[in-house]
Every structure is written in structure tokens, then in C-alpha cells.
Amino acid sequence: MWTVTRAYLDQRLAAAKRCSREAAMAGAKAAAVATVAAAVPTLASVRMLPWARAHLNPTGQALIISTVAGMAYFIVADKTILSMARKHSFDDAPDHLKNTSFH
Secondary structure, eight states: OOOOOHHHHHHHHHHHHHHHHHHHHHHHHHHHHHHHHHHHHHHHHHHHOHHHHHHOOHHHHHHHHHHHHHHHHHHHHHHHHHHHHHHHTTTSOOHHHHOOOOO
């Protein structure tokens, strides 16, 4: 039977911390880009389009922009974590877990 050592757990924890930090940074970058990409047309349409001027108050504009930024953050962070998990899922696994054949 395979036993889990302290060093193995520490190594896995360090890898998880690196993964979550990288995902948070990628999400923050995507949120910044998405904020600008959503703010420019939202603010411009409020100035130019009569419908938007009549129906989008500053709270509505902020809601549109923040929703896009939050969505971009979570989508990119989630994709980053999943891609890193896929990449590292079997690299450091013990031998008894790598055998996935069914007899």
C-alpha cells in the first residue's frame, strides 16, 4: 500500500498555490481588458444614442461594465486552473494511480 509523505503533500500544496496565483493573475488581466472593452462602447452609446441616454443611468452603466469584468475574471481564471490541472494531473501521480486500465 502506498503511503502519503509529508514532502509529497507539501509539494502538491506548493503546486496548487502556484496554479491558483497564476489563475488569479490571468483573470485580473482579462478583467482589466474586458473593463476597457465594455466601458468604451457603453459610455459612448449613452452619449450618442437616444435610447441609451434615456434608459441607462450611471448605475446601469456601472452594472454593465462590472458584470463584463467579473465574467471575464471568472472565465479566464477557471480555464487557467482547468488547463493546469489537466497538464499536471498524471505527471507526479504515484504509479498505482497511473494504471487506469480495467481488467
